[in-house]
Structures are given as structure tokens and as C-alpha cells.
Amino acid sequence: MPRKYFSSKIIKLFIISAICFLLVFWNPKGIFDPVRIIFLEVAYPFQKSFYMLGRGVDETFSFLGSIGEMKSDNERLIRENDSLVSEVVSLQEAKKENEMLREQLKLAPRDKFDLEPCFVIGQDPQGLGSWLMIGKGGSDGIRTGMPVIVSNGILVGKVDEVGPDSSKVRLLTDSESAVNVNDLETSARGLIKGTYGLGLIMDMVAQTDALNEGDTVITSGLGGEVPKGLLIGRIQEIKASPDKLFQQAIVIPRIRYQKLDLVFAVKNQ
Amino acid sequence: MMQNIAISLILFLATIVQVSFLPIFFTGRSVPDVTLIIIMVWIARADFNSVLKWAILGGLMADIASFQPVGLNVFSFVAVAFIINSLSKRFLVPQFAWKFFMLIILVLVGTTVNQAIIGFAAGIDGQPSGLFRHIPEFFGQGFFLKLLYNLGVFAILYWPLKKLDKIFAYQNNRVVIKR
Numbered sequence: 001m002p003r004k005y006f007s008s009k010i011i012k013l014f015i016i017s018a019i020c021f022l023l024v025f026w027n028p029k030g031i032f033d034p035v036r037i038i039f040l041e042v043a044y045p046f047q048k049s050f051y052m053l054g055r056g057v058d059e060t061f062s063f064l065g066s067i068g069e070m071k072s073d074n075e076r077l078i079r080e081n082d083s084l085v086s087e088v089v090s091l092q093e094a095k096k097e098n099e100m101l102r103e104q105l106k107l108a109p110r111d112k113f114d115l116e117p118c119f120v121i122g123q124d125p126q127g128l129g130s131w132l133m134i135g136k137g138g139s140d141g142i143r144t145g146m147p148v149i150v151s152n153g154i155l156v157g158k159v160d161e162v163g164p165d166s167s168k169v170r171l172l173t174d175s176e177s178a179v180n181v182n183d184l185e186t187s188a189r190g191l192i193k194g195t196y197g198l199g200l201i202m203d204m205v206a207q208t209d210a211l212n213e214g215d216t217v218i219t220s221g222l223g224g225e226v227p228k229g230l231l232i233g234r235i236q237e238i239k240a241s242p243d244k245l246f247q248q249a250i251v252i253p254r255i256r257y258q259k260l261d262l263v264f265a266v267k268n269q
Numbered sequence: 270m271m272q273n274i275a276i277s278l279i280l281f282l283a284t285i286v287q288v289s290f291l292p293i294f295f296t297g298r299s300v301p302d303v304t305l306i307i308i309m310v311w312i313a314r315a316d317f318n319s320v321l322k323w324a325i326l327g328g329l330m331a332d333i334a335s336f337q338p339v340g341l342n343v344f345s346f347v348a349v350a351f352i353i354n355s356l357s358k359r360f361l362v363p364q365f366a367w368k369f370f371m372l373i374i375l376v377l378v379g380t381t382v383n384q385a386i387i388g389f390a391a392g393i394d395g396q397p398s399g400l401f402r403h404i405p406e407f408f409g410q411g412f413f414l415k416l417l418y419n420l421g422v423f424a425i426l427y428w429p430l431k432k433l434d435k436i437f438a439y440q441n442n443r444v445v446i447k448r
Contacts, residue, residue, distance in 0.1 A: 009317050013351045016325070016344070023340030024390065032339045039333045046282070047289040054293040123292035125300040125335060126387055133288070161336065168336050258296060 040163045047121040047166070048135055055261050113227070114268035116140060118148075120260050121166060130171040130194060132156070134263060137163045147226045147266045154254045155179070155219055155230040156263055167265075171257050172200055172232065180222035181232060186210040189220060192232055192251060200233060200251040207247060211238045217251050227266065272437050276323055279433075283307055284330040298411035301418040302383060303426075304331050308346055309353050309379045310423065310430045313372055317354040324350040338390070345386040349379040376423045380416055 066073075118140075122133030136142050146159040148169045157177060160170035170177050173194040181192045181202060188209035190202040202217055215235045221228025237250040283304040291300050304327045312320045328343030335342075353375050360371050 009351065009354075012318070012321060013347060016321075016347050020340035020344035020347075024338045024344070032333070036333050039330070043281075043285055043334065046285045050285055050289040051293070054290040058293050122289040122334075125287045125292050125302075126298065126337075131336060258292065 037163055040166050044121070044135070044165050047133065048119065051119070051121045051261075113149075113264075113266050115149075115264035116142065116267050118142075118167075118263055118265055120263060123258065130157075130173040130177075130257070131160065132169045132171060132257065132260065132263070134167050134169055134265070135165065136265065137165045137167050139164050141267055142167050142265050143267075145225050147230070148263050149230060149266060150255060150260065150263055153230055155226065155232055156255070156257065156260065158225065159265060169263070172253065173257065179226055179232075180220045181217050182220040183209075183211055183235070184216040184218050185212065186215065189222075190247075190249070192217065200253055202235065202249040202251050203241065203246065205247040205249065207240075207245070209247065211235060211247055211249050213238060217249075272440070275433075275437075277326065279307065280304060280323065280327045280330055284327070284334045287331070288334045295414075295418060296411070298409075299414035299418060301415065301422045302380065303422055305346060305349060305379065305383055306376065306419055306422045306426055307430065308350055309376055310372075310427055311434075312350045312353045313357045313375055314431070314434060317350065320350055320354075321347065341387070341390050345383050348386065349382050352382060353379050372427070373420060373423070376419055377416055380419045384412055384415065 116136055118134035118136040120132050121135045124131045132148075134142075134148070142159055142162055144159055144162055148156045148159060150156060155172065157169045157171040157174070158179075159167050161168040171194065172179065172192060175194050177192075177194045179192050181190055182188065183190075183202075183205075186209065188205050188211050190205040190209075193201050193203050195201055202211075205211060213235055217232040217235060219226045219228060219230040219232065231254055233251040233253040235249045236252045239248050239250075240246070241248050287300065287303045291303070295301065308320065308324050308327050311323065324346040325343055328341075328346035329339065331337075331342035331346070332339045356375055356378065357371075360374075
């Protein structure tokens with residue numbers, strides 16, 4: 001009797017494994033889309049509530065943890081405020097200069113984007129592909145390929161899949177993400193790629209182009225999907241590509257994707 | 270019927286918690302596998318055939334909610350359920366302390382198997398450099414944290430799930446008596 005039971009268990013395991021292998025390797029496009037749409041539709045209010053609850057709990061704990069540091073922070077902020085007042089005057093001058101330069105470089109003015117504000121309602125729990133789930137979908141005008149930014153013009157990723165009320169955003173750190181970029185200081189061109197959720201690499205930079213540690217990396221606008229001039233991050237380290245044909249740079253993203261709760265889909269560039 | 274609905278609801282909520290709640294507190298690959306832990310607790314206490322459908326459902330929900338190829342988590346959950354069930358039949362004994370220690374070992378084994386399958390799946394992208402190339406990335410520092418967090422989740426969920434089993438068993442008995 002135990003022998004019979006054991007063999008039926010193994011047979012079941014083999015049958016299920018074979019079906020799963022077929023599904024994973026064959027990966028039939030769209031066959032599970034109706035199921036996914038229904039699941040996401042049902043899950044949407046729960047996801048939104050749980051994400052909001054999580055953010056609330058996280059902020060409460062962060063606040064409680066920071067109470068001890070408040071006194072010293074307050075003194076430091078008073079000193080900083082004094083120096084910032086004088087900086088404001090010089091920055092107003094820089095602002096004018098910046099507007100002039102953006103016009104010359106034909107960078108889209110950030111306040112002219114048609115932005116759709118979206119709450120983040122989910123994140124990749126396994127690190128297999130880096131993504132965010134946002135609480136806006138096809139019914140709100142979200143389309144595949146739309147760039148997603150945070151309010152101050154920092155690129156987060158692109159819309160990858162669209163459901164009726166929610167969408168998946170492929171982050172820049174995803175291994176399949178690739179966006180054309182420039183080094184702001186030297187104008188060196190490259191391609192920013194993700195490394196399985198671990199960080200960003202600026203790849204395919206010609207050996208003749210100059211890259212410096214600390215330089216700012218922005219989108220170049222090549223390809224047309226992502227507007228020019230969106231901030232990505234700062235170069236931390238420069239190295240040669242494994243085949244020595246190009247340069248590579250490790251780029252530190254400007255924001256922590258894990259801490260995002262509100263992002264903007266760029267509907268019209 | 271009510272039991273099936275309750276279990277489906279538990280798996281659904283566990284999947285939502287894993288995708289929309291826990292990633293806020295746990296970084297990178299250290300997010301605890303709540304759905305997997307629930308399946309592991311059940312499979313250690315019951316027979317493979319009775320938990321198989323829940324392992325498939327939990328895996329399917331995890332695949333759909335985390336935008337992974339459908340079948341990946343199903344296979345992972347079923348494989349983990351098979352291993353845990355086989356091991357628990359050999360090593361679990363009624364003595365409480367030893368049983369709990371063995372359950373901890375089983376959770377560690379289950380987490381490792383699941384992580385290995387997910388790491389293997391990351392290599393399925395048509396590149397010639399090998400299916401196993403991402404496995405080391407999935408066994409870094411984040412993995413050890415995940416082991417720790419999964420043990421924490423196991424400790425939190427073990428007794429409530431045990432209690433739930435008792436409630437289900439009581440209800441089943443009551444139905445039998447009514448007949």
C-alpha cells in the first residue's frame with residue numbers, strides 16, 4: 001500500500017512538472033491574459049489598501065526611529081537654512097540660464113509633459129524582474145511603452161503591461177530594460193541597462209568618449225520613446241566592457257525604487 | 270465548500286501581502302515567501318494529495334501576481350511540497366521540541382529549493398551563456414536574510430494555521446455526526 005501511494009505521488013509530480021515546463025519554456029503569449037486581467041481586477045482594491053497600509057506603517061516606524069535625532073537635526077537645519085537663503089539668490093540666476101540651455105538643447109520642458117499621477121500598488125517580491133505595479137491602466141489612458149517618472153523628472157522605467165485598472169512598470173534596473181542615455185557633462189552616449197534588480201550599467205560607450213566618476217547621466221531621447229533630459233543617476237565607477245570594445249559605467253540611481261509611492265506616466269511628450 | 274473558500278482566500282491574501290505589503294519593508298531578494306510558507310506548514314501536517322491542489326493554486330496566484338511565466342511558481346511549490354512531504358514522513362515525530370526543530374529545517378530546505386528554481390528560471394531568456402548563470406546571484410546575502418525572514422514568518426503562521434486546521438477538522442466531524 002505505501003509503495004502504491006508513493007508511486008502515485010511521483011506520477012503526479014512528473015505530470016505537473018511536465019505541464020509547468022511546457023508552459024514556462026513554450027511561454028504561450030496571451031493564453032493566461034484573461035485570467036491575469038480578472039485576477040488583477042479582483043486584487044486591485046486589496047493591493048492598493050495593503051500598499052497604503054504598508055507605507056503608513058513604514059512611515060510611522062521611520063518617524064518613531066527619527067525622534068531621537070530631531071534635536072540635532074533641528075540645529076543642523078537652522079544652519080543650513082542660513083546658507084540656503086544666500087544660495088537661492090544665485091540659483092534664481094542659474095534657473096534662467098537653465099531654461100535658456102534647455103531651449104537650446106531642445107529638451108522638453110518638464111512642466112509641459114502630460115503627466116498621469118499613479119499610486120504604486122505593488123512591487124517585485126522575488127527579484128527576478130524589477131517592476132512596480134501602478135494603480136492606473138488602460139481605462140486611464142495608460143499605454144505600453146509610456147515612460148514613468150517621479151515628479152522632479154527622474155526616469156523610473158517604462159510601462160510594460162497594461163490592465164484595465166493597473167499596469168506593470170518595468171524598472172530601469174530590470175535585466176531587459178534598455179534606454180539611450182548621455183553623460184550630461186561630456187555628452188558621451190551609451191545605453192543604460194539593468195542588472196537583475198541590482199543596479200544600473202551604462203554600456204556601449206565608445207572608447208573615444210570621455211566618462212568621469214560623479215558625472216550625471218540623463219536620457220538622450222534617441223529612439224523616441226523616452227523624452228530627452230530625464231535624470232537617471234550618477235556615475236560611480238568606470239570600467240571596460242568584457243570584450244574591451246566599449247566602456248561601461250556603474251550608475252547609482254538617483255532614487256530608491258523601493259520607496260516610491262507616487263509616480264507619473266508621461267502620456268504625451 | 271466553506272473550507273475551500275477559506276483556504277483560497279488565505280492564499281489570495283498571502284499573495285497580495287507578498288506583492289503589495291512586504292516589499293516595502295524587505296529589500297531586494299529577501300522578501301519572505303508567505304504563500305510558500307503556508308503551503309509548507311500544511312504539507313508538513315497533511316498528506317501530499319490533499320495539499321497538492323492548494324500548492325498549484327498558490328503557485329498560480331504567485332505567478333500571475335508577480336508577472337512571472339505561468340507554471341514557474343506552480344512547479345516550485347509542487348516540488349517543494351513533494352520534498353517537504355517526503356522528508357516530514359521520515360523525520361517528523363510527535364515530540365514537540367524535536368518536531369519544531371525539524372520543521373525549521375524543512376522550511377530552510379523548502380526555501381533553498383524554491384530559490385534555486387527561481388534562480389534557474391532567471392536564466393531562461395534565450396542567451397547562450399547557460400541556464401545556471403544567475404543562480405549565484407540568488408544565493409547572495411539576500412538569500413540568508415530570506416532564510417531568516419521565512420523562519421520568522423513560519424513562527425508567526427504556524428500556530429494560527431494549526432488552529433485553523435483544528436477548526437476545519439471539528440467542522441468536518443460535525444458534518445459527519447449530522448449525517
